[in-house]
Amino acid sequence: MRVLILHEIDDIASARRTSVNHAFCLIKYAPQNEYTLHSVRQPVTSRLRNQCFDAIILDTTFLTWRWAKPKSLRLDRILDEYAFIAKSDAVKIALPQDEYDHTELLDNWLADWKVDLIYSVCHEHSDEFYPRAGKHAAIVEGLTGYIDDADVAMMQRFSVPFRERKIDVGYRAKTLPAYFGRFGRMKSELGDHFRSMMSGRDLKLDISTHPGDVLVGDAWLQFLGNCKFTLGCESGSSLIDPKGKLRECVESRLRRNPSASFEELERACFSGQDMKRAYSAIGPRLLEAAIAGSCQILIPGRYAGALNPGEHYIPVEPDCSNADEVFRQMQDDGANEARINACYRALIGNPKFHYRHFVSDLLAQIRSIGDRKGLAIVGAGLGEAAKEADLREAFTRSVLRVYQNHVDDMKEIGFVPNFLHTLAVVLGRLVLTLGHRIRG
Template structure:
């Protein structure tokens, strides 16, 4: 291994601009913390594989956006050409975030591409069912969907750490709810509706927008959190698992539409079998010291109910009572300050720590 290794980050981006903050952060955080030269390569546009061969990288990191290319033959071919152009000696890392979709094709690619390390947000209890040991010639490491970086902390510092000085009682944003999220998609929408209803009933100011309305780009979401005493939410994930890739994402109807049922090949997961993980929003709320009212869950082992967030049952029957706790400023302030110290100030969940540990493992 060279004293100053070269890393190649493969991603695929031709869509929304500007990027969502956490997605941009995930792709480009390696620039600040990788101990060597780093090159970013967008496989979403035409390229000559000889460029990658000439670069001669020691490490190839395949981002979730590039792995999503498996949904279409054209995109899949581009990713395969890019990986094949790297030297055989290069270590290879894959970091998917959407393992509940086209899982079979993903597993095939991991073997074909000679992946050395798989970074996954999946609960370790699910690893063997998603990636059977007999078919797994690569190591697995748990990775969060996002980490904390200094730019995020700097933006958050503009907000008052004193919840009593914040003008908004509760905030939330939800994208359009696609059918392929299953019951988890229903929860993502319902928590927002219930939070808005709580605010109306109590005469509290809310900034809640559903179904993709009121979209916020760049740091606008962080500023909204910093102006809010509370935010509601649920773990990221899906209640449907699609090993064969039979779900037509572009044509999937909203769950609110009548008559939609998943194809027979799709697994309808419940409880502990669901794909669930900490969302970037939960770390952002910890950084901004915003009181989190969340559907109770594991949250990738980072957030603890009653310690870092106010838990709500899955049926949301107690969400109003949980939101009422945000009105107890002494209680809420103690919780957000504790969350900040244990999650943010500790540095355990920073991009600096994540990149250092991953690099040490794969380039050892």
Template sequence: MGKRPTALVLYNWRGQWPMRRWEHQRIFAWKACFPGPVTVLNIGFPFNPAWITGLDPDLVVVDATALAARYTAVGLEGLRRAMDAVPARARRVAAPLDEFLGLQALRDVLAETRVDLLLTALEPALWDSVYPIGHRPYAMRRFLTAYVDDLLMRRASGDLAGRPIAVSYRAWETPAWLGEMGRLKREVGLRAEAWALARGHRADVAVDGQRRLAGEAWIRLLGASRAVVGVEGGSSLIDPAGELLARDIDPAGPEGWTPPASAVVLAPEAEIRAMSPRHLEAVATRTFQVLVEGDYSGVLEAGVHYQPVRRDLSDIDAALDRSLDPRHAQAMADRAYGEIVASGRYSWRAVVRDIADQVLA
């Protein structure tokens, strides 16, 4: 039997604790699912680069949090020190998120660190415009922002009819620089809350970044909710030069605010959009989803896995009313669970092993 491969996962975390569940899973799923020993290193704190060289991993995975180090000079230096210490023979995989922010810096980091495979949440139609083919020496693979872990597969709750909350939702303070996507993220929650109040139902909605839920708290809320609303993650702007990150912007989107000259304003059909982890978590808890219609990374199908709503939200009340039909709502939630979660097609175990086979072949 040949030697088992080894892997090193680099991440950068000095933020909130506990981590959001899906971020923790994205980082540590490699340790649970990779077919060999895995070491996980937080480069947000002092480390000795010689230790990375001595580890001599077969595969290095650069997590989205490590790539976000490009936003600051100190963070970028830490990432460079880590990647410079990686032995030349190691295969290198990078998995960025927020590919619309500081895009040129991200392109530079990918080239400088000699990435072999880029895992991207972007739909393939956008690859050539975001990562010009003449300047990308790496292969690309579509990658979801989250997958299903073994524990989440066992978190499916009981019948929808017995859940005490009619509709739930959480949104952070959506910045003006998300454009139309930012407006939708806020508005869909407010409209859902108004629907519940008008019908005398209980809602648990927050759109201002308050009442944040970390760890398992969000999963528990989903398990107590008959319905959840949402929209794809993403942005209506691309910021190549990183100017948006450097500006002091009112998250409420002050009237008259305009993006910097370097920013690219995207038409709705060209927006950067992807299924967010919360959509997959709703499927796993068998919660009825009322979502602004979209592609959802090719995973969720309108009318099959979720109740679609037009982008102008003109039919959101009617869509939420469908959550009150126990047979319709339960059938849709069960179908989504069976095809997406129970099938194992979107599990961390499957995708980690597949990526390992691809880059270590």
């Protein structure tokens, strides 16, 4: 099977591990196929335009170009340069996230390109998101990230015995802009509220929403493996922004008054619109904390129907007004051990939360859609019965094909050898990043 993966991950070393796992999971779990990886920041060559593909994957990072600035130039350029995608007979699959942001642009984009399958992370709202694209595409439930086999194995090395962990409560969250509404603000506000309400209780807290404190790669797993408890909530927004007008209004106001409060921005840009609906999704952090054996303290939510307050986690109010009760429950080692084990079974024990299952479903969907379209796709499954050495060999061949495609592209546009050397280093990082996870 010949697969094109369109993405925007140029620097593997600084990318979030969840983004790398998500974009390149097919290469790891189905290396028997032939892959072409193309970053949107690379030139579109005749080789890419003329190559015949069985499937084309529009990765999350590629689809974020719908809110690039200025939209009239950046997105139009993308749509023009990649117009050959719309004409391709390949099975086209989209993996969008933040579907409430520039919703109309996303819907039109996927409809115009005749995308066949959309993995929607806010699946219950998919009718609202895809009135055009949904007429052609099948829409199934997806996740923002899944469990990687190697992460589970690596955590066995990184995880510290619970009683020996140095951090009582750990948390990292990004402060989201006002145009994601009050629901979007919960992630950062949770950390601030918890830190304030737990002050003076002799707890070692490592809680930050500062961009400079972001942890990437193995450092993130090491952090979680040293936390007795982790905070969390569902990700999402309580506003829908079809064309990016809310974002434009908020950013324009902030340019004039950088200290404008959320309430001021709400009155000016989305008065009466917030919290009518909550567009929520389960985030990868929940899965990673479960792998780490960290007891989770969560704002109650849906959590893909897998977790219940009390049974799987300690429930905390969004404003942490029940901090006394949370602290009391944190002292019950027996109950917390039971929660950790129950959460592990509910998430890690459920195949639907694993990349292996996701890739298997994705390949089955490609074959099924290909049959309906009359395409002669020679599919390859996960190869679970294959020997580990065979999978490593298939992975090596796959990476070498990716490298050769890049070399051919660079030759076509006349780049100097120094750039090829740099490209080889980048691809080498990809081999190391994905290769060690296969071995895990």
